[in-house]
Amino acid sequence: MSNLFDYDKAIDECMDEEGNVIDAELKAYLEEYRDEAIEGIAMGIKEAKAEAEAIKAEEKALAQRRKVRENKANGLTKYLSDYLAGRKFSTPKVAISYRKSEAVEVASEASIPDEFRIPQPDKVDKVGLKKALKGGAVIEGVSLVERQNILIR
Known part of the structure; x- marks a missing residue:
């Protein structure tokens, strides 16, 4: 079966117009597999939500780490700028100008x-x-x- 509605349609076909069961074994079989499909979908939802929460927590942690690094870079930039006071500096690895x-x-x-x-x-x-x-x-x-x-x- 491709979706839950197909299970319901097939289960309905196991009964006549008055609601009497025509094929109890097939109906029970379809209901069992429908319930397993529902459970699988629900477990997929729980897994997706848990993964989304984990990603959200990681984003928050990364944002905090980024902010710490930005503050460190800003502090070091101010320190170096104050020290050099407009003087240029150059090595093979870095060039500082203004x-x-x-x-x-x-x-x-x-x-x-x-x-x-x-x-x-x-x-x-x-x-x-x-x-x-x-x-x-x-x-x-x-x-x-x-x-x-x-x-x-």
Whole structure:
């Protein structure tokens, strides 16, 4: 039989229109195999759920391990960047250089003019602030800072 509905149809054929059993032996045989099929499907469901839970637990463990490694890399990057303070370093295995970037630092969002706010939800338009500051605008509580970003290849 290919599916459970086929078992039910075959079991129904073992009875007449009044519900009397025509072939009790075949009916019992089909019911036994149908029940085994149901049990097999249920066991497959339990197995799939258990495997999914195991995978979910492993994902969580891997995410925690990843976060630890990312934090370690970030901490070591900051340490090395602070130590080298912009100096280049190179060996056959690694090359450390820097690229300049600019970032807008906002001391107090309350002092930001409405033209630099992004609606829904209310956010500060740092790209617009940066453009205005580079254009010579002076905005209270906002400054343009130059940073050194370490590149490790």
